[in-house]
Amino acid sequence: MDSPILLLEHTDQATKQMLENVRKRKVKFDKSKRLHTISIWATLVLTSIYFIYLYFTIAKLYSYSFAAMFSAFVNDSNNLSFLVVTVGLYGFMNVLKQKKEKKEKEFHELRCEIVDRSKDLWKKEMEWKNRHIVFEMMKTNYDINLYHEKK
Template identity: 65%
Template sequence: MDTPILKLQYTDETTKHILENVRKRKKKFDDAKKLHNYWIMATLVVSFIYLYYFYITIGKQYSYSFFAMFSVSVSDLKNLILLAMTILMYGWMNVLKQKKDKFEKEYHDLRCEIVDRSKDLWKKEEQWKNRHVDFEIIKKTYDINLYHAKK
């Protein structure tokens, strides 16, 4: 368990384990989001390189005929490789988006469950009155908002 969660004063062990689980899911979501953003940028760069290459080598010289452009683009190996890379990177970017959305849903569902069950998790009167102290620590340390269920 992470040190700030272990040091929470007004939280019992079971709730600490639940908070640790939501922290792990938040980390998974953040990592997936970073990876997805990286692949978006990489896909855009490769797409622009492909379009520039296509324009310089094929578009300018064979603009008079679509069939001539098509014929030359199919016979040019570099063009086909760049096109395949662009398509594959776009597909991988979409797969990563689905993973990111899945991790976000898991994280958000668990966080909402904690918010909904907060009366059960902080049962004692002293814990209930001082839970905001622990919520602030979680908010500052991990950027996890446990005050309300909205994103």
């Protein structure tokens, strides 16, 4: 368990465990989001490089005839390799997007559960009055908003 969560006062062990779980899911979601963003940029860069390559090796040299362009495209083995890698990277980007959305959904479901059950988690009068300290700590340390359900 992370030290700021362990050091919380007026919070029982079960609530601390829930806060730790939401922190872990936030870390997984952020990592997945970062990987997806990197894959988007890699796909865009590789696609741009591929189109520039096609322009200089085929379009510019054989622009007088579509048949000549097509023939040159098919005869160059680099085109197939480049195309397979580009399409593969696009597919990988989509897989990462699905994983990111799944992790985001899991994170927000657990976060909303904590928000919904806050009256049960901080039952005692003293705990209820000091819950804002927990919410503020989660917001400042981990960027997790427990004040309301909306993102």
